[in-house]
Amino acid sequence: MIELKDVSYGYGGSDLLSGVSLSLQPGSFHFLTGPSGSGKTTFLRLCYLDLMATAGRVELFGQPARKMTRDDIAHARRRIGVVHQDCQFLDHLPVSQNVALPLEVAGRPENPADLEELLAWVGLAERADALPPELSGGERQRAALARAVIMSPDVVLADEPTGNVDWEMSLRLLSLLVELNRMGKAILIATHDLNLIRAAKKQVSARVLRIRDRQLQLAGADL
Amino acid sequence: MRGAGLLAAVLYPRADRVVPPSGHTARLTIFTAAAMAFLAVFALALSLATGRLAERWASELARTATVRVSAPQGQVETQLRAALEVLRTTPGVASARVLDEAEERALLEPWFGPDLPLDTLPIPKLIEVIEGEPGIDAEGLRLRLRAEAPGAVLDDHTRWRQPLVKAADRLRMLGLVAIVLIAGATAAMITLAANSALAANGQVIRVLRLVGARDSYIARAFVRQFTLRAFAGALAGTVLGVAAIAFLPDAETAGNFLTGLGFRGAEWLWPLAIAPLAAVVAFVATRVAAFRVLRSLT
Incomplete structure (x- = not known):
């Protein structure tokens, strides 16, 4: 679904990532680790073409990125759910409308019952009418997750999805992602939380990747 | 195609919901459109009045001559x-x-x-x-x-009729040029306002792109807002301008200056075109500005 082959990305004459390759297949579960500033967020942005690789080949759903038009990219993003670390929303719209935003931009009808069920699934049923600035960090993460999955995407990319929440909430978010994975979605989570990775490995078969020295490596058995 | 886009932009009521309402920009756009429409009404009245004048002089005086016998x-x-x-x-x-x-x-x-x-x-x-x-x-x-x-000298009025007709024609042309300039100034101001709105809504654009919005969807949200604001402002300005023209002193009592700055008969329908024209100008200006800004964003 998402394929990166010998991809490099850099700016100002130096590479942040060099020759990285990854193939995200249906039902796969990957963690991406590495120290802060190692390029985890950059790697995720390359995956949904928020950044364009300076070298190598990126394919989204069989289409080479370099041949995709802006509209092609927009359509591809409808098949990728993204949870950002900073969880940006349209602050003037209530949570329910923010979560349903992908449906609206795709011109798909919104089923109120489905939306209600999704909000209940992420524990935000009571906060449907709240505005994003009124949400706590954990609630924002869950709202972002709900928005990421409302289109039933093929891939979910999550960047530090538990960065702003306590351990209990982290486990709850993880269980949501695991549940999605069991539904056949490909999951890629960028995190430096090793405890989260260990907790996940008890539930799913996950591959752990590490960015070190601008390269993508398979992490060892220490995890 | 553009007409369909305008219709979709105006009729699609949910599109502009994603852009937060901006009171300041909205008020400025409405005021600008109203002021420009008000001026456009006067430019139109001037153009039509001088057109009538030129026509009258050209037709009436061209058919008469005077013989002076001394x-x-x-x-x-x-x-x-x-x-x-x-x-x-x-x-x-x-x-x-x-x-x-x-x-x-x-x-x-x-x-x-x-x-x-x-x-x-x-x-x-x-x-x-x-x-x-x-x-x-x-x-x-x-x-x-x-x-x-x-002792008889023929005066066929050519000597003084031609400069008058020419002057009236030029006044009519000035009125039309004024209307074009007003439309251009409106487009420029709406472009600036749209650019400002687009720059102020960077986060909105990022979020919309993240969830798979096409540029046309994002542009439509801004276009609808500005088109409706320009239409509403121009409508108000037109109503005020027409009222001001209607309450001008009567041409006869004001000494029959020119042929009376105002509209006659079916000419009163002309101002009806100003608000839709302002909407079209706003639509085109905002659409061009929006796509230019969106293309410049990675």
């Missing part, structure tokens, strides 16, 4: 008869008549007052000539008058 006392009647005979036998003259004393007095009254003793002054006699088809040969008539009534 002669020593005692020879005036002879010269007058001779001139009338020449005119009667000249092809293209529909009618010719001597202005009576009351008409001459009325002509001179604005300059000399009502108590002018015409009988004691050597005032030339005037013959009003109405041209028929295909019109008179002015040079030929002058030669005949010179030969048969030496």
